[in-house]
Amino acid sequence: xxxxxxPFNGYSVKFSPFYENRLAAATAQNFGILGNGRLHVxxxxxxxxxxxxxxxxxxxxxxxxxxAWSESHDSLLVAAVADGSVKxxxxxxxxxxxxxxxLHEHTREVQSVDYNPTRRDSFLSAAWDDTVKLxxxxxxxxxxTFKEHAYCVYAAAWNPRHADVFASASGDxxxxxxxxxxxxxxxxxxxxxxxILSLDWNKYDDCVIAxxxxxxxxxxxxxxxxxxxxxxxNGHGYAVRKVKFSPHRGSLLASxxxxxxxxxxxxxxxxxLVGRYDHHTEFAVGVDxxxxxxxxxxxxxxxxxxxxxxxxxxxxxx
Amino acid sequence: MERALDRQRVLLRHLQPxxxxxxxxxxxxxxxxxASACAAGDLAAYQRTASFGDDVVIVAAYRTAICKSRxxxxxxxxxxxxxxxxxxAVVEKTNLNPAEVGDIVVGTVLAPGSQRGIECRMxxxxxxxxxxxxxxxxxxxxxxxxxxxxxxxxxxxxxFYDIGIGAGLESMTVDQVRAVPKVNPxxxxxAQARDCLLPMGITSENVAQRFGVTRxxxxxxxxxxxxxxxxxxxSGKFKDEIIPVSTKFVDPKTGEEKPVTIxxxxxIRPNTNINDLAKLKPAFRKDGATTAGNASQVSDGAGxxxxxxxxxxxxxxxxxxxxxxxxxxVGVDPAVMGxxxxxxxxxxxxxxxxxxxxxxxxxxxEAFASQYVYCCKxxxxxxxxxxxxxxxxxxxxxxxxxxxxxxxxxxxxxxxQGRDSRFGVISMCIGSGMGAAAVFERGDCADExxxxxxxxxxxxxxxxxx
Numbered sequence: 001x002x003x004x005x006x007p008f009n010g011y012s013v014k015f016s017p018f019y020e021n022r023l024a025a026a027t028a029q030n031f032g033i034l035g036n037g038r039l040h041v042x043x044x045x046x047x048x049x050x051x052x053x054x055x056x057x058x059x060x061x062x063x064x065x066x067x068a069w070s071e072s073h074d075s076l077l078v079a080a081v082a083d084g085s086v087k088x089x090x091x092x093x094x095x096x097x098x099x100x101x102x103l104h105e106h107t108r109e110v111q112s113v114d115y116n117p118t119r120r121d122s123f124l125s126a127a128w129d130d131t132v133k134l135x136x137x138x139x140x141x142x143x144x145t146f147k148e149h150a151y152c153v154y155a156a157a158w159n160p161r162h163a164d165v166f167a168s169a170s171g172d173x174x175x176x177x178x179x180x181x182x183x184x185x186x187x188x189x190x191x192x193x194x195x196i197l198s199l200d201w202n203k204y205d206d207c208v209i210a211x212x213x214x215x216x217x218x219x220x221x222x223x224x225x226x227x228x229x230x231x232x233x234n235g236h237g238y239a240v241r242k243v244k245f246s247p248h249r250g251s252l253l254a255s256x257x258x259x260x261x262x263x264x265x266x267x268x269x270x271x272x273l274v275g276r277y278d279h280h281t282e283f284a285v286g287v288d289x290x291x292x293x294x295x296x297x298x299x300x301x302x303x304x305x306x307x308x309x310x311x312x313x314x315x316x317x318x
Numbered sequence: 319m320e321r322a323l324d325r326q327r328v329l330l331r332h333l334q335p336x337x338x339x340x341x342x343x344x345x346x347x348x349x350x351x352x353a354s355a356c357a358a359g360d361l362a363a364y365q366r367t368a369s370f371g372d373d374v375v376i377v378a379a380y381r382t383a384i385c386k387s388r389x390x391x392x393x394x395x396x397x398x399x400x401x402x403x404x405x406x407a408v409v410e411k412t413n414l415n416p417a418e419v420g421d422i423v424v425g426t427v428l429a430p431g432s433q434r435g436i437e438c439r440m441x442x443x444x445x446x447x448x449x450x451x452x453x454x455x456x457x458x459x460x461x462x463x464x465x466x467x468x469x470x471x472x473x474x475x476x477x478f479y480d481i482g483i484g485a486g487l488e489s490m491t492v493d494q495v496r497a498v499p500k501v502n503p504x505x506x507x508x509a510q511a512r513d514c515l516l517p518m519g520i521t522s523e524n525v526a527q528r529f530g531v532t533r534x535x536x537x538x539x540x541x542x543x544x545x546x547x548x549x550x551x552x553s554g555k556f557k558d559e560i561i562p563v564s565t566k567f568v569d570p571k572t573g574e575e576k577p578v579t580i581x582x583x584x585x586i587r588p589n590t591n592i593n594d595l596a597k598l599k600p601a602f603r604k605d606g607a608t609t610a611g612n613a614s615q616v617s618d619g620a621g622x623x624x625x626x627x628x629x630x631x632x633x634x635x636x637x638x639x640x641x642x643x644x645x646x647x648v649g650v651d652p653a654v655m656g657x658x659x660x661x662x663x664x665x666x667x668x669x670x671x672x673x674x675x676x677x678x679x680x681x682x683x684e685a686f687a688s689q690y691v692y693c694c695k696x697x698x699x700x701x702x703x704x705x706x707x708x709x710x711x712x713x714x715x716x717x718x719x720x721x722x723x724x725x726x727x728x729x730x731x732x733x734x735q736g737r738d739s740r741f742g743v744i745s746m747c748i749g750s751g752m753g754a755a756a757v758f759e760r761g762d763c764a765d766e767x768x769x770x771x772x773x774x775x776x777x778x779x780x781x782x783x784x
Contacts, residue, residue, distance in 0.1 A: 033329075034322040082325070109325065128328060152328060171331070195331060214332050239332040258333060 001309040001317065002044055004052040008037065010300030012066040012286040017117075018074035020292035021046070022055070024091075025306045028063025032082060037064035039079050041091040044308060049318060052306075056091040058098050068113040070137070072120040076100075080110035086125045086135065105133060105142050112155040112198075119163040126156040132168050134180060146178055148185050155198045155242075161206040171195040175211050177223060189226050191219055198242045204250030210267070212240035218255055220267045231267040235276070241284065247291045254297060256284035262299045264311065279307055279315040371629035374471040375761055377636040378408045379726035380561045381621035384583045384714040387490035391580040392618035395565040397429070397489040398441040404622035404722075405445035407561040408483060412624060412636055416446055420479020422453040423469050425462025425486040426718035428493035431455065438487065458647065460685060461746045461754035462486060463621060463721025468645035468756060470625050480630045485622040486722035513652040514750040519602035519613065521749075522686035525656045526607050529692045533607035536687035537595040540612040540711045542701075543684055544590040547708025551586060555707055555734070559726040585615045585714040612687035617714025621722030638761030639729045640742070644670035647754040656689025658753020659745040660696040666755035667743065677703070677757075678739040679732055681724040683746030684709035693745075707731060720746060725758075732760050 008027035016022035021044040029035030037060040043053040062083035070076035075092040079099075084106040087099040108128035115123045122136045122143070132146040132153055151171035159165035164180045175196055177187040192213035202208035208230065210220045218233040218240055237259035246252035251268035262284055264275040282302035290296035295311040309315040382400050385391040392400060401424065409416045424438045435455045442453050458465040463486025470482035498515060505511045516524075525531065550556060562581035569576070590611070600606035601613065631638055646665035650658050659682050667674055680703055684690040690711075694704055707727055710720065724744040732739045745755035 031329075033325050034319075109328075171328075194334075197332065214334060241332070 001048065001307070001313065001315060002050075002052045003308075003316070004040070004042055004054075004306040006038070006040060006300075006304045006306060008035075008063075009282070009302040009304055010286055010306055011064060013298045013300040013306055014067055014069055014288050015290040015292070015296070015298060016069050016074070017071060017291050018069075020290065020296075023288070023298055023306075023308070024067045024069060024077055025300055026064035026067040026079060026286070027300075027304070028065065028082065031302055032063040032065065035063065036060060037062055037081060039064050039067055039077065039089060040306075041077070042306070052308075056089075056095070058089050058095055060087070065110060066112045068115045068123060070120075070123075071115050071117050072137075076137075078113045078115060078123050078125075080113045080125060080127075082109040084108055084110060084127065084129070086110055086113060086133075088137070101140070103135060103140070103142070105145075106131065108152075111152070114155075114157050114166070116158050116163060117160060118158070124156040124158065124166055126153040126168055128152040130170070132156045132166075132178075144180065146185070148176060149174070151195070154196065157200050159201050159206055160203045167199055167201065167209055169196040169199040169211060171197075175199055175209065175221075177209075187223060187226070189221060189223070191221060191229075192217070195239075197239060200243050200245045200253070202245050202250060203247050210243045210245060210253055212243035212255055214239040216240060216257075216259075218243050218253070218265065220253075231272065233265045233267060233272050235263060235265075235273050236261065242287050244287055244289055246289050248289075248294045254287050254289055256280075256287040256299055256301070258283045260284050260301065262287055262297070264297075275311065277309075277315055280305070371627065371632075372475070373628040374474045374625055374642045375628045375631050375638045376623055376625055376640045376642065376725065376729060376758070377631050377638060378412050378624040379559065379621070379639060379722070379729055380404050380407045380411070381559055381719070381723045381726045382563050382619050383560050383580050384585060384617045384619040384716060384719075384723065385580060386585050386714065387616045387618050387716075389570075390584045390618065391567065391578065392489065392563070392565065393491050394568050394575075395489070395491075395563070395618070397434075397487055397492055397620075398437050398444060399565060400489060400563065400618065400620040401438060401441040401485065401487045401622075402444040403561050403563050404620050405442060405447065405483065405485060408622045408624040409446075412634075414481070414624070414634070414636075417448050417450060418481050419447065419451050420482050421470065421473060422447070422451060422483045422485060423466040424453065424455045424718075425457070425464070425466040425484075425721055426455050427457055427459055427462050427488060428490065428495065428717060431457065434487075441487075457718075458752070458754065459749045460683065460715070460717050461647070461721050461748050461752075462718040463723065464645075464725070464744055464746065464754055464756055465647070465721065467623050467625065467642070467721060467725055468754075470623075471642040471645070474625060474627055481624070481626040483622055483624055484722065484725075485620065486716075486719035487620040488716035488718040488720075489618045490616045490716060491618050510652055510751070516653060517602065518655070518685065518749055519606075519608050521653060521655045522608045522613065522688045523603050523606040525654045525686070525692055526688040528654055529657075529696075531607075531688045531691050533596075533612075534592070535691050536607055536612040537592050537609075539684070539687040539691050540595060541590050541592050543687075543705065543708045543711035544587050545708075546706060547583070547586045547712035548588040550707035551583065555730070556583065556727075558730050583713050585617060586708070586712045590712075608686055608688060612711065614683075614685050614710035614715035615713075617716040619714065619716035619719045619723060621719050621726055623722055623725045639733065640758040640761055643741075643757040643759050645754070645756040647748075647752055650751050650753060652751030654689075655749055655751040656686055656747045657692060657696070658747035658751070659683075659689075659693040659755060660753070662753030662755035663693075663697060663743055663745050666745070666757050670741075670757040672741060672757065674698075677741050677743050679706065679728060679735065679742040680704045681728045681742070681744045682709070683715065683720055683724065684711040685715060685747055687711060689747055693747075721754075728758060732758070 467484030
């Protein structure tokens with residue numbers, strides 16, 4: 001399956017919700033510590049063996065930590081940039097007219113962006129300044145700032161069914177569930193004893209959240225009874241950097257970790273580790289599952305490579 | 319920069335081990351997992367080579383001065399009297415009990431094999447080794463000294479013994495290069511066998527002709543070699559590796575014999591310049607480019623290298639000069655035997671798991687300027703990394719001793735350069751068409767975490783990240 005070599009270290013990869021052969025990759029120079037960033041829009045080749053085509057690439061003055069596709073417009077992207085800005089790009093327009101908008105409100109690195117899949121007009125950004133911000137495409141400033149976390153917020157994710165509900169994961173060891181109509185968070189979930197680096201909602205059960213932590217585990221929670229986790233998924237050797245539920249099977253989730261592997265899990269069954277891929281040679285920090293093609297996975301890492309492969313096949317196979 | 323440090327701090331916290339394995343809220347399941355993951359080792363994946371106890375390391379490498387044969391300082395010194403001082407030096411300077419040495423291997427070329435074997439055995443007695451320490455000789459022509467070191471390293475690796483000496487000896491005053499006296503008539507139907515009989519100077523002309531090395535390039539290499547060797551001598555760089563030899567010297571004019579101590583190479587001509595070299599006549603072919611000025615000198619000398627298992631060196635508290643990483647000998651066309659290093663170096667570097675870019679320092683024997691220039695060009699070597707203290711064009715090339723001489727020169731230079739120089743290569747061409755090369759690593763090196771600046775505070779990384 002195709003492999004794309006980026007000039008910088010990979011940070012995030014996302015499949016387009018509109019085209020099955022398109023994906024975006026966020027990269028940052030010098031492991032995101034210092035230097036520039038670049039956002040790549042890539043097209044998978046129609047025949048296996050052909051190289052990945054780059055449709056567009058946008059340079060930034062600081063590392064790009066995350067990217068999200070718009071759910072309403074097929075060429076619109078939102079990028080989370082390490083300088084604290086959130087930038088909107090249109091991949092159909094030339095680099096000269098991009099970014100469409102640069103929203104600079106966060107005071108520290110923005111680590112995650114998520115586009116609202118149900119209302120399709122708004123998106124969230126989570127940043128190291130301990131806040132989550134809500135934005136809409138048409139407004140030059142944020143709609144609201146959610147400030148309750150006591151340390152870096154690493155991820156924010158919309159609920160797949162309720163257009164006003166989202167969850168956030170933070171280094172203060174809690175995950176919080178929010179309703180944008182409420183003044184404060186509606187639930188505080190002390191999910192781990194270590195920093196929580198990522199979380200995602202189950203696409204088939206709007207009450208189930210998975211959290212990924214520095215304690216190397218992934219925990220699956222039901223927000224209605226959050227005293228004990230529904231499942232604890234152990235198997236990564238270092239902090240789990242990202243977790244993602246499958247859009248096709250309710251109990252399946254993918255994760256990537258500082259142990260350089262990408263893992264697939266089924267949290268409903270006893271032997272929950274479904275697959276382990278060790279194709280990366282540096283920290284694996286970005287993983288995604290295609291909505292349009294069942295079983296198609298993409299991952300990226302600090303080895304500057306973006307892999308796309310079908311579950312069950314070798315990502316490195318040409 | 320403050321920002322970069324902050325980012326690093328946030329990311330490093332992600333690699334922090336889980337804080338509370340004993341905490342009551344931890345499920346027993348997860349506690350057990352974190353314990354096993356810790357056993358995997360901190361950042362083990364980042365470490366390219368660890369220092370293992372069964373590494374073969376060099377703890378001492380010494381040589382005599384290299385002197386012009388028949389005219390230089392050792393013209394009245396017997397070969398045994400060159401070898402004995404260096405053999406004694408490697409055990410004396412390390413305070414090693416000579417009885418602990420498992421074997422002595424001496425590279426030697428021109429002398430008749432059995433006779434030289436006996437002479438070397440006698441030299442071991444002169445050096446104070448007990449009868450229990452065995453000795454043998456090895457002959458791989460110009461790389462015999464390196465071959466001896468490699469043989470000892472291989473035997474230590476194989477477990478035959480833990481401590482050994484690889485040495486080299488040549489007195490070109492006593493033994494001269496001679497043509498093969500009786501040639502098998504079959505040689506005329508084997509072109510490459512016939513080419514083995516070519517005088518070395520002709521092979522040098524072949525290299526220059528076939529690969530287009532000009533007379534001027536060759537003369538320039540000779541000038542540079544003399545310049546570097548003179549600078550190294552003047553700054554005392556060779557003092558660490560040369561063992562003074564007390565011997566006698568007969569004055570050629572008066573015939574008067576007097577005792578002398580030889581501790582300086584006498585082949586170096588500080589006033590060598592390109593104009594004078596250009597006036598020299600070709601020595602081998604009328605239209606050729608190889609002259610007495612751009613070919614290696616005929617010399618006398620010896621060297622010895624003490625090798626042992628790292629665990630033994632650590633136990634004895636000996637300083638580790640270098641680690642023997644790999645060795646390769648490869649054959650080439652005998653008519654252009656000088657190209658050997660261009661083939662052998664990549665082979666040795668590859669078998670050490672490295673690329674040429676990883677190599678910080680090289681000692682390539684300058685048998686002839688033609689082949690030396692060709693090999694450097696062919697491999698695309700940075701002139702600032704090759705023969706930084708001059709080579710055989712200036713110092714001389716006592717065939718069997720050259721390999722051991724290079725080990726002493728290379729490892730001492732790597733020690734001086736410190737952290738700038740981690741991997742070094744020694745290579746030489748070999749008469750009858752071969753090349754040999756070996757890779758050495760400085761002893762106290764471990765990979766640094768080069769993707770992050772060292773962290774002074776709250777350091778949770780393994781020791782080698784510092």
